[in-house]
Amino acid sequence: MRLPIRVVDLLFWPAAAAVLFGPLLVGAFDSFPAAAVAGLLLLLNLYAFSPLNQSVLPRRISLVVLSACLAATAFDLGARAVFSYFLDETPKELVVRAWPPLPLLNRFPSGVRFEGEVYGDLAGMSGHREWREYRPTLFVTDERGLRNEPSAGEPEPDLILLGDSFGVVRGTRQDETLGALLSRSYGWSVYNLSMEAVSPWQEYANLLAEGDGLRPKEGAVLLWLIFPGNDLDERYLPVFEASQLPWRGRRGQLVDAVRRFRYRSPLRYVLFGRDVPGSESVIEKKFLDGRRLLFLAQYARNNGRTAEDVRRHPNFALLRQTIGAMKRLADERRLRVTVALVPSKEEIYSWVLDGAPPWSTDGAPSPFSAAVEEMARQNGMPYLDLKPALVGASRRAFEESGQLLWWADDTHWNPLAQKVAAEAIQRELLLPLRPRL
Numbered sequence: 057m058r059l060p061i062r063v064v065d066l067l068f069w070p071a072a073a074a075v076l077f078g079p080l081l082v083g084a085f086d087s088f089p090a091a092a093v094a095g096l097l098l099l100l101n102l103y104a105f106s107p108l109n110q111s112v113l114p115r116r117i118s119l120v121v122l123s124a125c126l127a128a129t130a131f132d133l134g135a136r137a138v139f140s141y142f143l144d145e146t147p148k149e150l151v152v153r154a155w156p157p158l159p160l161l162n163r164f165p166s167g168v169r170f171e172g173e174v175y176g177d178l179a180g181m182s183g184h185r186e187w188r189e190y191r192p193t194l195f196v197t198d199e200r201g202l203r204n205e206p207s208a209g210e211p212e213p214d215l216i217l218l219g220d221s222f223g224v225v226r227g228t229r230q231d232e233t234l235g236a237l238l239s240r241s242y243g244w245s246v247y248n249l250s251m252e253a254v255s256p257w258q259e260y261a262n263l264l265a266e267g268d269g270l271r272p273k274e275g276a277v278l279l280w281l282i283f284p285g286n287d288l289d290e291r292y293l294p295v296f297e298a299s300q301l302p303w304r305g306r307r308g309q310l311v312d313a314v315r316r317f318r319y320r321s322p323l324r325y326v327l328f329g330r331d332v333p334g335s336e337s338v339i340e341k342k343f344l345d346g347r348r349l350l351f352l353a354q355y356a357r358n359n360g361r362t363a364e365d366v367r368r369h370p371n372f373a374l375l376r377q378t379i380g381a382m383k384r385l386a387d388e389r390r391l392r393v394t395v396a397l398v399p400s401k402e403e404i405y406s407w408v409l410d411g412a413p414p415w416s417t418d419g420a421p422s423p424f425s426a427a428v429e430e431m432a433r434q435n436g437m438p439y440l441d442l443k444p445a446l447v448g449a450s451r452r453a454f455e456e457s458g459q460l461l462w463w464a465d466d467t468h469w470n471p472l473a474q475k476v477a478a479e480a481i482q483r484e485l486l487l488p489l490r491p492r493l
Contacts, residue, residue, distance in 0.1 A: 078129030083318025163201030176466030213247035219281030223250025232471035255290030363423035419444030
């Protein structure tokens with residue numbers, strides 16, 4: 057006997073499918089096996105409300121399942137505005153996102169002006185709230201989502217600052233960053249092209265992608281910050297032409313946006329947590345005055361790399377190619393490249409990590425620094441390792457005022473270290489170039 061298909065069935069089936077697949081669509085569960093489970097539940101619901109079923113119990117069970125899925129989806133969507141602060145454990149204005157046209161690069165939200173309290177990344181990783189040392193910050197981004205004051209037109213700098221999070225330092229007030237100090241104290245017109253969580257190759261790609269939007273003055277300087285903590289370990293590609301970069305069209309950007317939307321599911325966070333570095337990534341030590349000083353285990357391990365370790369790293373050859381490509385790109389755009397190596401906290405305060413005598417860290421270059429200096433010199437780039445200046449300043453600062461050069465709960469340098477760096481960079485790298493401007 058053939059049963060008729062009712063109009064109510066035609067309306068119910070797509071509605072039931074939308075409700076049952078809702079938690080999957082918002083990202084609360086992975087596609088598999090959640091899609092298979094949702095499909096099975098849909099079949100059961102279709103049977104429960106079809107003319108084939110004459111029992112009340114399957115319909116009641118189906119209504120419970122539908123109600124649970126609807127509530128889960130509604131919670132996920134409704135909680136996103138508030139839950140973003142818990143997902144990132146930092147104000148959402150300071151969270152980097154993949155840049156839609158080129159997701160290999162990151163950006164902050166554009167047009168941000170955030171004034172409030174922040175704490176260190178190491179304290180966040182540790183999971184110990186009592187380790188957080190809150191400090192006020194002022195953080196501003198321009199229309200590109202980079203840490204600059206908004207401008208009325210195209211920037212016309214005579215110094216482009218290019219680096220990773222040590223050029224951004226979102227925990228430092230805008231007027232106390234390295235770029236601001238070079239501008240205010242030494243008269244440079246600075247545009248900060250730095251971005252968090254990038255390799256030297258990504259920094260090169262950043263200049264390649266954004267450089268046409270800048271109008272640097274004749275003979276402008278590119279100050280390139282290199283960081284030994286993880287610059288060998290971040291992402292590299294053997295691509296050095298703008299046309300060959302993995303740009304994303306509108307369809308690709310839409311796919312990426314859906315993927316990011318699903319990844320930020322509050323319900324997924326509640327059910328399964330988030331894959332973030334745990335407390336095992338953080339090393340706690342006591343300083344001379346008894347204060348807690350935190351270090352990153354990865355940077356501590358990398359601080360022990362030998363010259364052979366550096367040269368045998370899978371990305372070493374790509375780093376060499378990147379430095380050569382940067383020289384060619386700078387020549388095309390009439391920029392003069394200078395390279396400054398920013399040592400890690402684990403290097404400057406290695407004596408604390410190792411339990412060695414106080415202030416026993418010397419200023420000798422690390423194997424990574426020696427390798428980068430060789431590459432820079434081969435390409436005619438003036439080079440400065442900031443380690444000697446910071447090692448000397450670390451002792452003076454503590455003995456004179458009890459200050460450190462790094463935030464105690466953070467991997468990044470504080471305003472005092474950036475002031476020391478600005479003085480050394482101006483004296484050793486920039487001043488010899490100034491008469492030519």
